[in-house]
Amino acid sequence: MHTETQQLTGAYIAAQAPDDVRAAFIRRTYQHLAYAILAFMAIEFVLFKSGVAEAMTRTMLGGRWAWLIVLGAFMVVSFIADKWAQSATSRSTQYIGLGVYVLAEAIIFVPLLYIAANFASPDTIPIAAVITGLLFLGLTVTAFTTRKDFSFLGGILKIGGCIALGVIVCSIVFGFSLGLIFSSIMVAFAGTAILYTTSRIIHNYNTEQHVAAALSLFASVALLFWYVLRILIALSSVADD
Numbered sequence: 001m002h003t004e005t006q007q008l009t010g011a012y013i014a015a016q017a018p019d020d021v022r023a024a025f026i027r028r029t030y031q032h033l034a035y036a037i038l039a040f041m042a043i044e045f046v047l048f049k050s051g052v053a054e055a056m057t058r059t060m061l062g063g064r065w066a067w068l069i070v071l072g073a074f075m076v077v078s079f080i081a082d083k084w085a086q087s088a089t090s091r092s093t094q095y096i097g098l099g100v101y102v103l104a105e106a107i108i109f110v111p112l113l114y115i116a117a118n119f120a121s122p123d124t125i126p127i128a129a130v131i132t133g134l135l136f137l138g139l140t141v142t143a144f145t146t147r148k149d150f151s152f153l154g155g156i157l158k159i160g161g162c163i164a165l166g167v168i169v170c171s172i173v174f175g176f177s178l179g180l181i182f183s184s185i186m187v188a189f190a191g192t193a194i195l196y197t198t199s200r201i202i203h204n205y206n207t208e209q210h211v212a213a214a215l216s217l218f219a220s221v222a223l224l225f226w227y228v229l230r231i232l233i234a235l236s237s238v239a240d241d
Helices: 002-009 019-049 052-060 064-085 091-119 124-146 153-174 180-203 210-240
Strands: none
Touching: 019 052, 019 091, 019 180, 019 210, 052 064, 052 091, 064 091, 064 153, 064 210, 091 124, 091 210, 124 180, 124 210, 153 180, 180 210
């Protein structure tokens, strides 16, 4: 019965799918990840070229409570977008979820990119992008060549994510700075998330979940880029001093 259902719906668990079906699923996943990254870049380009980014930065960084509200709104929107992207009944809902998530990431990135563009070295953003890309490539190759099941990392990521969120919220409420050590730990956390998600793509996602898989990968890549960029901004500030 399970096999008949798979044949009717076209959905297989990736690890159990025929080679051509699995390859098509993986190709679609990374194509959608590329589309999400390009959409993110296009949104940022429009926001910065139009001058909206400066006004958004002033508003979002207008006080610690303002940033806390932005962070809370981002978490709520991200949760909803992820649920939509995982919809099993509507492909259009999946795409809306991915689009909403990309837009939310683009908005929350504005202040950090504005600081990097105006108060750090001119090559800070490109270098952060290259480092992020190389780390992502290395982790992806590791997951695909070893084919090891990294699902055990899920529990670690949940606990680590809760701890990290608590530290971030406390830093906003009590006004202390998160330094290079925290950013370095978060780079490792994001790398672990990429490894975990890539492993799930190989072993756990079904072959009709390429939109949800792309969203999960995009979220991890964005997190990695965020903290790599924070580290480079901090190092640039030290060098200027």
